[in-house]
Amino acid sequence: MDAVFQALANESRRRMLDIVKEEPGIGVGALASDFDVSRIAVMKHLSVLEEANLIVSEKDGRTRKLYFNAAPIQMIHDRWTSEYSAYWAGQLTRIKYLAETRGSDNQPRKNKKG
Missing domain, CATH: 1.10.10.10 (Winged helix-like DNA-binding domain superfamily/Winged helix DNA-binding domain)
Structure with a gap:
């Protein structure tokens, strides 16, 4: 490097x-x-x-x-950003999950007649 x-x-x-x-x-x-x-x-x-x-x-x-x-420059980039990329990908997945579960809680429920 x-x-x-x-x-x-x-x-x-x-x-x-x-x-x-x-x-x-x-x-x-x-x-x-x-x-x-x-x-x-x-x-x-x-x-x-x-x-x-x-x-x-x-x-x-x-x-x-x-x-x-570009490979040597990419290797330098990966060395210092890989762990942060993984961290933020995990955070975005968590936010998406929370948004989807909260969104499904606000959905009207259908009555089951049986």
Whole structure:
């Protein structure tokens, strides 16, 4: 997780992730053209993103296609929110149950003639 936080700590790398997410399969050259730094600097940023597994690259001839991988971010999210999600799901179920039972108490009862 440290590698993910380190990768996300830099504004340029976050912007690169945004671009790759919006344009899956974008080439390194096309991505580099969106930045006012050298292609080598972009490659260094991409290396950090790949080490954190946030970017997956695929060689296609002389081009490297880039794809966003959300799994590491999802793992971080799950680590700190799973227990709260379960708690609130349980609370909502309890409220639903209470509302349904109170609603059924207010229903008029039918008389049984026998």
